[in-house]
Amino acid sequence: MIVEPALADPRMRRESRRAAVRGLGELVLTLGIVVLLFAGYEVFVTGWTADGAQSAASADLDRTWAAPAGAGAGAVTAPAVGKPALRLHIPGLGPGWARTVLEGVGQDVLASGPGHYPGSALPGTPGNVALAGHRVGHGAPFDGLGELHSCDALVLETRGEWFVYRLLPFPGEVAGWTRSAAARPRCKGIDALGGSYSSTPGREIVPPTAGEVVAPVPRRPGVAPERQLLTLTTCHPRFSARQRLVLHAVLVTTYAKAGHPPQWRPSELDGI
């Protein structure tokens, strides 16, 4: 039997071992670069596509509103899944912050903007308007939710009306609320809700399975709602899906668009 000369020579053997180690190193480096590329894709590329889809949804909503209201206008009905439902304004996330909300909370819908939980209320009726949105990637509409404070305004815009909600007192603020709220003009009329709403704080962190937080009366499935609430959900902590960040707000004011010029905006949108 003939021994292969390359393997017989110790120098050649060292050489081939070195090549193998170098190949492994190159492979690991390449994988690292691919992981970095994926991070860039998640943060930037999904944002670009989401921005395009959000603009299209927004234009679609404007067209729907501009068209003459058909039969049954005034009735509160949700659009088909994937269609724009209403517009959400959160002045606390920056001047002019607005997103068009689409019907549905599937991944395909949320890739275009915040989504409205099918079956949850629409503004104007007692119940809970529940919205979900991405906190990371896909335009991350709900990225800043963790920085909002109690009494901050969340405004829903429909074809004919503006609905101004304000975040309820956060846990830990309820004791001494009367005094701290008196010092903040925007908290006028805001207080922890009692009765069947006693377990509805302005902000809570819940496990992903806590579907009861979007019930008509949060955490009280089956109880008939008396108040008009708005609930936002997103992932928590950021970059994780271990929990959900949930914000609850209560309706404080409604403005009809009819009595105002087309460009009129509620003063709450200026951060008041």
Add this chain to the structure above:
Amino acid sequence: MYAWIWRHLPGSGPVRVLAAATAVAVLLAALVLLAFPALDAVLPYADVDVGS
């Protein structure tokens, strides 16, 4: 690995550089257009709703 690929690329000089650039571009496109969206759909941090 990269030395091996370089040795096996066709042509010589500029043609080889062009081939390498094309290979990188094709790989990037495959990642961004196919692999990353598929991975994004199964990773958990895209879940933002409750109760499902």
